[in-house]
Amino acid sequence: MNLDKLIEITKSEVITKSDNINDFNIEYAGASDLMSDFLAFSKENMFLITGLTSPQTITTAAVIGAKGIIFVRGKNISENIKNIANDLDITILKTNLSMYVACSILQKNGLKDAMGTDEGLL
Amino acid sequence: MIDPHNDVDKLVNTLSKVFSNTSIENIMSSPPIVVTEETKIKYAKEVMRIKGISGMPVIKRNLKLAGIISIEDIIKVFEKGNLEERVDKWMTKNVTYLQTNDTIMKFLELNDTKRYGRYPVCNDSGKVVGVVTKLDILEWMFKKLGYIYVHDDRRYKALNKQFVSSITGEEVNRENSDYKFKVDYESVEMIGLGATKLKKFLLEKNVEPDLVRKISISTYEGEANIVIHSNSPGCIYCWIKEDHIKVFLEDQGKGIEDIETALTEGYSTAPENVREKGFGAGMGLPNMKRFSDRMTLISSLNKGVKLEMLFYLNKKGDK
Numbered sequence: 001m002n003l004d005k006l007i008e009i010t011k012s013e014v015i016t017k018s019d020n021i022n023d024f025n026i027e028y029a030g031a032s033d034l035m036s037d038f039l040a041f042s043k044e045n046m047f048l049i050t051g052l053t054s055p056q057t058i059t060t061a062a063v064i065g066a067k068g069i070i071f072v073r074g075k076n077i078s079e080n081i082k083n084i085a086n087d088l089d090i091t092i093l094k095t096n097l098s099m100y101v102a103c104s105i106l107q108k109n110g111l112k113d114a115m116g117t118d119e120g121l122l
Numbered sequence: 123m124i125d126p127h128n129d130v131d132k133l134v135n136t137l138s139k140v141f142s143n144t145s146i147e148n149i150m151s152s153p154p155i156v157v158t159e160e161t162k163i164k165y166a167k168e169v170m171r172i173k174g175i176s177g178m179p180v181i182k183r184n185l186k187l188a189g190i191i192s193i194e195d196i197i198k199v200f201e202k203g204n205l206e207e208r209v210d211k212w213m214t215k216n217v218t219y220l221q222t223n224d225t226i227m228k229f230l231e232l233n234d235t236k237r238y239g240r241y242p243v244c245n246d247s248g249k250v251v252g253v254v255t256k257l258d259i260l261e262w263m264f265k266k267l268g269y270i271y272v273h274d275d276r277r278y279k280a281l282n283k284q285f286v287s288s289i290t291g292e293e294v295n296r297e298n299s300d301y302k303f304k305v306d307y308e309s310v311e312m313i314g315l316g317a318t319k320l321k322k323f324l325l326e327k328n329v330e331p332d333l334v335r336k337i338s339i340s341t342y343e344g345e346a347n348i349v350i351h352s353n354s355p356g357c358i359y360c361w362i363k364e365d366h367i368k369v370f371l372e373d374q375g376k377g378i379e380d381i382e383t384a385l386t387e388g389y390s391t392a393p394e395n396v397r398e399k400g401f402g403a404g405m406g407l408p409n410m411k412r413f414s415d416r417m418t419l420i421s422s423l424n425k426g427v428k429l430e431m432l433f434y435l436n437k438k439g440d441k
Contacts, residue, residue, distance in 0.1 A: 035400035039339050040409050052400045059314025060400075063321055063338040065331070088318055 001026045001109060003068075003091070006047070009105050010070060012093035015077055016085040024067060030114035031103050035060045042066065043114040049102055053077055055084050062088040072099045131256075135230065141263060146229065147222040149262045150243045150252030156181045157209055159188050164205040167196050178253070179242040180213045185249040187242055189213035219244050220254060229259060294359075294370055294430070300327075301360035305348045307373070310399055313349050316358045317342035320369075327362060330435075336413040337367060337433050343406040344371040344429055350396045351375060352427065366415075367433045378421040385411065385419075 003021050007014065024045070031049035032038060035056050038048060044065040050057055053075045061069055068091030071077060077094060085092050095102055112118060156179045157166050170178065170193065177192030191213040199205060199212055218232060219242045232241065233256070243252035296302075301323050303316035321338035325331065341358060348356035352375025359370040378384050385407050392402025411417050414431035421427040 033400055034403045036343075036403035036405040036409070039343060040405045040412075044335065050400075054399050055311050056313050056399050056401070059318050059342070062318045063314065063335070063342045065335050 001111060005109075006070075006106075007093060009109055010093065010095045010097060010102055012070060012095040015071075015092040015094050016082055016090065018068070018089040018091045021067065021091045026067065027112055028114040029103075029106050029111045031099055038064055038066075041115040046114040047111075049099060049106070051075060051099055053081060055081060057081075058084045058088055058090055058092075061090050067091060068093065070095060070102060072097055072102050131233065135233075142225060142227045142230075144226050145222065146220050146224045146226070146243055146254055147252070149226070149258055150220075150222075150254040151258055152243075152252035154179060154242065154250060154253040156250060157191065158183065159208065159210040159213075161209045162205065163196060163199050163203070163207050163209060163212060166191055166209050167205070170196070177240055179217070179250050180209050181250050187217060187219055187244055187248065187250050189215045190217045190240075190242065192239075217242060219250075221245070222251060226259065229254065296357075296359060298361075299359040299370075300362050301358075303358040305345055305356040305358065305373075307349050307352060307354060307356055307375075310349060310396060313346045313399075313401070314342055316345045320358065320360055323360070324362075324367070329362070329367065333367070333433055333435070337369060337431075340410045340413045340431055340433075341369055341371070343409050344369070344431075346401055347371075347406050347427070348373045348375070350392050350401060354426065365435050367435065369414075369431045369433070371429045372426060374426040377423050377425045377427055378419075379423045381419055381421060 002023075002025065006012070006026055026045075026047055028043045028046040029049055030038065030042065030046055033050055033052045035052070038060050042064040045067050046064075048057070048061055048066050048069045049072060050069060051071065051073050053071055057069060058081060070093045072095055074094070074096040077092065082092070097105070107113075107118070155169065155173050155175060157169060159180055159182060161180075166178075170176065177190060179187060180189040180191050182188045188210060191209050195212045195214065199207065203212065218236050218238060220228060220232075222243055222245050229241070232238070240253055240255040242250050243254055245251045301320055303319060305316055306312045317338045320341050321334055324334045324337060329337075345356075345358060348371065352373035354373050354375035356371065356373035356375075361368045383389055386404070387408045388404040390402045390404035396402050407419070410429070410431060415434045416432040418430045419427070420429075
């Protein structure tokens with residue numbers, strides 16, 4: 001799935017955009033408000049779905065090599081966070097959907113679980 | 123200096139208890155280097171020289187164990203025999219061997235009573251399928267351990283003077299590190315800055331991206347720990363060596379009293395304001411242990427924490 005499709009189906013607004021993200025094929029996602037979860041069970045190039053809008057979300061995304069973050073529940077995103085995301089080359093989207101609905105839409109549209117717990121299901 | 127036999131035996135004994143249920147099949151070298159009974163001594167000697175081994179099982183035509191031939195036997199041939207003679211004339215018969223489903227415990231028992239250097243390993247039908255030596259056991263254990271955990275009197279010495287790596291044995295020289303970052307411990311908001319900067323630095327140095335990822339995740343966890351728990355100035359150091367990358371983190375904070383519990387997944391003492399930021403799930407140390415090839419953690423109450431992690435370069439067959 002490309003970024004435009006992701007934005008369309010999650011009714012997202014683009015907050016920051018990293019280089020070359022338009023050409024990137026998004027395959028994996030994971031959802032949590034616990035940064036430790038992402039650090040423990042992550043896949044490179046994944047998208048994070050979270051309601052936690054702190055600078056740590058961006059730095060966590062950067063160290064695990066995630067491509068981007070979808071902030072759910074219409075959270076406010078500070079200038080500081082935008083600056084860090086630009087600096088670390090992380091794409092940020094923001095949606096008014098809840099985490100539950102955002103996840104459900106993405107899974108229905110074929111994004112795979114970064115933790116791999118979807119293998120063998122369906 | 124040291125008595126190698128004694129030291130190796132002690133080490134094998136200590137470590138083996140941890141893995142006492144592991145079967146020999148998982149540890150042995152297989153397929154084994156063997157010779158058949160009718161092989162001439164001069165050829166057996168060449169096999170040992172080329173393969174760099176000091177002994178090997180002798181097998182019958184049906185692959186069953188006939189004996190074992192070692193350097194000592196060959197020396198005897200030189201003294202009073204003829205290199206054209208067959209191996210079965212000089213080999214040791216009635217060999218002590220292990221079965222594939224024997225455990226390390228069995229090896230230990232034999233090691234206590236027999237003290238041979240190597241044991242052939244036979245399967246259910248008596249065929250020789252491997253060889254196991256003390257070195258095999260040691261190598262396997264070190265791979266398995268993945269980290270070394272120091273939690274006894276040694277830590278007091280280590281904490282009060284120059285830190286000597288318990289992994290590589292070298293002193294940590296903070297002055298010559300390739301990367302250094304002072305952690306701002308007063309701001310939860312700043313967690314991750316040191317790790318992301320280290321990531322950039324390593325990528326600029328052309329370190330392989332998969333490895334950079336492991337290193338930056340582990341460092342991130344360590345950095346978070348300094349801010350969350352130590353409430354003291356901390357520092358991240360990194361050295362790029364020929365065959366490994368070393369990350370060393372230290373603080374002067376309240377330290378860890380019970381390291382074993384701290385290493386348990388899910389155990390955390392993080393305060394509420396930190397948990398709100400998505401930390402304190404009790405995965406920090408377990409994660410570092412998982413992503414690093416070797417980890418040493420030295421700490422005690424009110425003495426700060428010193429954490430060393432090694433990441434090997436060019437490791438094949440890595441996950």
